[in-house]
Amino acid sequence: MDTVIRVIVIYLVIMIGLRILGKREFGQLSPLELVALLMIPELVSASLNLNQPSLTNGIVAVVTLFCLVFLTSAFMHLSKKVEVAIAGEPVVLIANGELLTKPMNTERVTPDEVFSEMHKAGVDSLDQVKWAILESDGKIAIVPSQATSQSAAQEGGVGKG
Amino acid sequence: MSESQTPQPPQSPDFKREFRLYPYQWITIPLLFIVPILAIFGLFDANIVDVRASGDNVELRVEYSTRYRYYMDVPAYVFVTNTSDAALPVITVRFDRAFVDNFIEIQFTPDTNAVTERWYEVDLEDVQAGETRMIRVDLQADDYGTQRGTVAVAVGETAVADVQLDSFIYP
Secondary structure (H helix, E strand, O other), X not given: OHHHHHHHHHHHHHHHHHHHHOHHHXXXXXXXXXXXXXXXXXXXXXXXXXXXXXXXXXXXXXXXXXXXXXXXXXXXXXXXHHHHHHHOOOXXXXXXXXXXXXXXXXXXXXXXXXXXXXXXXXXXXXHHEEEEEEOOOOOEEEEEOHHHHHHHHHHHHHHHO | OOHHHOOOOXXXXXXOOOOXXXXXXHHHHHXXXXXXXXXXXXXXXXXXXXXXXXXXXXXXXXXXXXXXXXXXXXXXEEEEEEOOOOOEEEEEEEEEHHHHOOEEEEEEEOOOOEEOOOEEEEEEEEEOOOOXXXXXXXXXXOOOEEEEEEEEEEEOOEEEEEEEEXXXXXX
């Protein structure tokens, strides 16, 4: 019974805390959010463990984490420098069909990974790619060249007709 | 092609960065911040206080915590002083079970001489004039909420002084 009440209380505290902070905080895994999501289980597990079961400790720890997440998020929003320092900047991996080996090596991204993302974006050769960008959240965004986009649009139109 | 010459995609437009919150966040975010601030100021930690009482020939002082977290160990100390000019053969210190039984791992030093339905009793024998004796009570918080009880001192069969203990145990 005691454990059930503890789980309910912790669950409500986390749920309300996430709701208060808003969608931005936990919508994607930026470094800030990843840290928060990794820490929450560590902090609350102590409160659910009956060998060291202070619920107060767990709640104070999690709420403190929420406050830190909110403060960091607010500073990141107010200052581009802080945002870049914490979340990093996007890195161009392909520019106008050319693989940029230096940033790829620095970011430890292989051509296979880039091509995999290109295939997901519906392109299969480098000359069809205008930009491939390693975004701050670690995902690779593919921007097809204008010719590729137009031909895809036309194919879509023919297909529909 | 050097890195500085690497073509860059169009940048996102700059905009005026402002601190804005939804109306409900103006209330709830400060409430969130209150919790760690109170914790920094020790509201969820042990709060050791000193309560005193004196009666005929005896002075009683109890040092205990008014706040516990669940399973927190904070001992209470009871100091009994013979303020008379003569030795007292037996001073009995009584601990209210209504308070003490809300804790676990209870250990009296020196040990109890009797346990009744209402009290844990510790006898201090042959207390000299002006002498102060100490009793240590090890307590580990167990029952949540406000716990109240009395520590009383009797010389022989006569109750001479008592103090009220009032502790809050956080879950």
